[in-house]
Amino acid sequence: MENDTILVINSGSSSIKYKLMNPETGEEIARGIVEQIGEARSQIKHVYHDVEETMVRSVRDHLEGMAVVEELFEKIGPSLQESHVVGVGHRIVQGGPYFSGPALIDKNVYALIEELCPLGPLHNPAHLKGIDAAKRILPKVPHVAVFDTAFFNHLPEKAYTYALKRSVAEKYRIRRYGAHGTSHQYVSHRVRSILGTDDLRQIVLHLGNGASASAIVRHHPIDTSMGLTPLEGLVMGGRTGDIDPATVFHLYREGKMSIDEIDELFNRQSGMKGLTGHNDMREIWKLIEAGDEQAEMAMEIYLHRLLKYVGAYWALLGGLDALTFTAGVGENDPGVRWELCRSLAFMGVKIDRELNEEHFTREAIISTPDSSVKVLVVPTNEELAIAQQVYSVVKL
Numbered sequence: 001m002e003n004d005t006i007l008v009i010n011s012g013s014s015s016i017k018y019k020l021m022n023p024e025t026g027e028e029i030a031r032g033i034v035e036q037i038g039e040a041r042s043q044i045k046h047v048y049h050d051v052e053e054t055m056v057r058s059v060r061d062h063l064e065g066m067a068v069v070e071e072l073f074e075k076i077g078p079s080l081q082e083s084h085v086v087g088v089g090h091r092i093v094q095g096g097p098y099f100s101g102p103a104l105i106d107k108n109v110y111a112l113i114e115e116l117c118p119l120g121p122l123h124n125p126a127h128l129k130g131i132d133a134a135k136r137i138l139p140k141v142p143h144v145a146v147f148d149t150a151f152f153n154h155l156p157e158k159a160y161t162y163a164l165k166r167s168v169a170e171k172y173r174i175r176r177y178g179a180h181g182t183s184h185q186y187v188s189h190r191v192r193s194i195l196g197t198d199d200l201r202q203i204v205l206h207l208g209n210g211a212s213a214s215a216i217v218r219h220h221p222i223d224t225s226m227g228l229t230p231l232e233g234l235v236m237g238g239r240t241g242d243i244d245p246a247t248v249f250h251l252y253r254e255g256k257m258s259i260d261e262i263d264e265l266f267n268r269q270s271g272m273k274g275l276t277g278h279n280d281m282r283e284i285w286k287l288i289e290a291g292d293e294q295a296e297m298a299m300e301i302y303l304h305r306l307l308k309y310v311g312a313y314w315a316l317l318g319g320l321d322a323l324t325f326t327a328g329v330g331e332n333d334p335g336v337r338w339e340l341c342r343s344l345a346f347m348g349v350k351i352d353r354e355l356n357e358e359h360f361t362r363e364a365i366i367s368t369p370d371s372s373v374k375v376l377v378v379p380t381n382e383e384l385a386i387a388q389q390v391y392s393v394v395k396l
């Protein structure tokens with residue numbers, strides 16, 4: 001129905017982000033975040049229409065966090081009980097081999113998400129806390145899991161299989177699962193709609209703090225850069241992306257680092273942050289302008305990896321029709337778009353310098369009419385994509 005709403009929840013280890021969405025119109029009705037859960041001074045923000053309420057208070061755990069969220073909906077609006085919430089969508093990072101679409105969270109699905117915790121140790125335990133907490137405040141509506149891995153569940157076997165001893169890979173379920181799938185699916189769908197055809201070979205570059213690339217033919221991905229976990233692939237804000245796995249042996253043997261320390265180093269202290277001290281591209285461009293050579297090299301490393309993936313996917317696709325930028329960097333960083341496309345000029349890629357300068361809150365084609373490939377910027381909207389998927393499940 002027209003006024004049905006979906007509450008979308010993204011629960012991390014120390015935060016809960018939420019949005020109340022209308023899945024049919026795409027309207028964002030309210031949103032907010034509870035951060036630094038478990039610390040003495042948790043930061044809380046709730047936005048409804050023009051009202052933005054922020055506060056700092058101690059929030060012990062996710063249960064208390066969701067109780068605060070419920071209070072804010074009552075106090076600032078709109079009341080959850082009166083908002084016609086027909087479903088709650090939970091973003092889940094690791095769906096393992098089990099899920100290729102959204103799933104109603106019953107006992108069985110809950111147990112599978114739990115079983116997958118070893119494959120998503122940084123995320124799945126936090127998602128379960130989010131589910132428990134949200135079920136407390138909305139016990140009567142269906143809760144649905146939307147998996148970051150689902151879109152890549154049917155990758156070709158040759159793309160998802162690592163050349164690792166088969167028995168070991170099978171025992172520990174080691175394969176490429178991918179991540180950011182909801183975004184790649186949503187953006188590639190928008191591109192088909194903008195260009196008015198399904199018959200496309202696409203590369204989607206989701207460049208945010210986390211970053212991933214995917215190669216898609218018609219409706220199906222044929223490869224993606226994130227792997228068993230979101231660590232593999234492109235250079236990211238704080239993650240290494242591709243690195244020789246033997247580095248782990250070396251740091252363990254020679255550096256006497258523990259596995260947890262190496263995990264922290266690769267997942268949080270590396271990437272652009274490890275190279276420059278900053279994970280935000282805006283800071284890195286400022287350093288480059290000020291003549292900082294390390295920042296300049298970090299940008300070259302970032303672009304070099306990006307170009308390598310685009311070239312590899314172009315070959316896998318056997319040609320390219322559309323190249324699309326999305327997420328924080330993809331939507332807002334004309335420098336990254338310009339430099340990458342300049343390196344692809346030898347393949348006939350050409351973008352319009354002026355159009356490219358925009359910070360995109362809208363979908364746009366930024367290639368020139370004579371470009372060999374359409375180049376687009378499509379703002380991702382993972383919450384809307386989740387809300388739509390949840391609606392498709394609960395509407396039945």
Ligand code: ADP
Pocket residue numbers: 207208209210237279280281282327328329332333359
């Ligand atoms: P997340 O992976 O956390 O969802 P986002 O997609 O929101 O990340 O992207 C956040 C990143 O986007 C920032 O760390 C920053 O590098 C980049 N970014 C945001 N705005 C700009 C901008 N105006 N110019 C360049 N980069 C930007």
